[in-house]
Amino acid sequence: MNLSLAGSALIVTGSTQGVGRAVALEAAGNGAEAILICGRDGARGAAVVAEIEALGAKAHFVSADLAEPNAADLVADAALQRFGRIDALVNAAGATDRGSMVTATPEMWDRLHAVNAKTPFFLMQRAIADMRTREKPGAIVNILSINVHGGATDLAVYSASKAALALITKNAAHAHRFERIRINGINMGWADTPAERIMHAQTLGKGPDWLAAQAAQQPFGRLLTPEDVARLTHFLLSPAxxxxxxxxxxxxxxxxxxRDA
Structure with a gap:
């Protein structure tokens, strides 16, 4: 089984922490040549760059807010200028603000769809354009959510944005299959990430014990980890x-x- 990413230049969004960071480190540990990471925290970005370089890969950080209209071009241009190509893309960034049919605002709708669907779409567009220009195969993985199947009521807007990216994943995979540009998605279940800890303990006011309580209710006695998602992402990126x-x-x-009876 060939799991090597040797010689690959990747973009991984949302990669200063959580799933994106784990994906970037997994790629670096499996032979990726160069990885462009992005996020809004420069100090975290510098730390992840150092971790990647310690594993033998080149790394570059770009400060980018994926809600901004020019974010996709900012990230793609940096990758092409730094590494000369885009062999693979992982759209791992995601905004998870709570918003139901009753509580959601237009501003929340616009932000979540920008971060979770619009910018990933246009990053895919730029990556695919580079692969086609070079007449090279490539791989794209979109980190989606188990909520694409319907979603919790307080995640209506988030679920809709991830469902949009799920449709885009299938549509683009079909459109570019004969160019050997493979595009897959992961409907990620509930994961223990830094952002999720802040969301539940602080934003939702559940306190520091929420994680242990929820973990005890899971079949494996824990939530998913970023490393769980990174391993599956790596498989989907690899020739395997x-x-x-x-x-x-x-x-x-x-x-x-x-469902149980």
Whole structure:
């Protein structure tokens, strides 16, 4: 099984912490040549660059807010200027603000769809354009959410934005299959990430014990970890998953659909 990413130049969004960071480190540890990371925190970005370089890969950080209209071009231009090509893209960044049919605002809708669907779409557009120009195959993985199947009521806007990216994943995979540009997605279940800890302990006011309480209710006694998601992402980026494309994989501890009587 060929899991090597040797010689690859990747973009990983949302990579200063959580799933994006874990994906970048997994890629570096498996032979990636160069990785462009992005986020809003320069200190965290510098720390992740150092971690990647310690694993033997080149790394470059770009400060970018994916809600901004020019974010996709800012990130893609930096990758092309620094590394000369884009062989793979992982859209790992995500905004998870709570918003239901009753509480959501137009501003929340616009921000979540910009970060979770619009900017990923246009980053895919730029990556695919580079792959086509060079007539080279490539791989794209979009980190989605188990909420694409319907979602919790307080995650209506978030779920809609991830569902949009899920459709884009399949549509683009079909459009570019004969160019051997493989595009897959992961419907990520509930994961223990730094952002999720802040959301539940502080923003939602559940306190420091929320994680242990929720972990005890899971089949494996824990939430997913960023490393769990990174390993699956790595498989989808690597030659080991060829020729699969257009797949949306539920990475969750329970099967979607069945219910106890």
């Amino acid at each position: 998953s060829e020729p699969m494309t257009g797949a949306l994989i539920d990475q969750e501890q329970s099967a979607v659909g069945p």
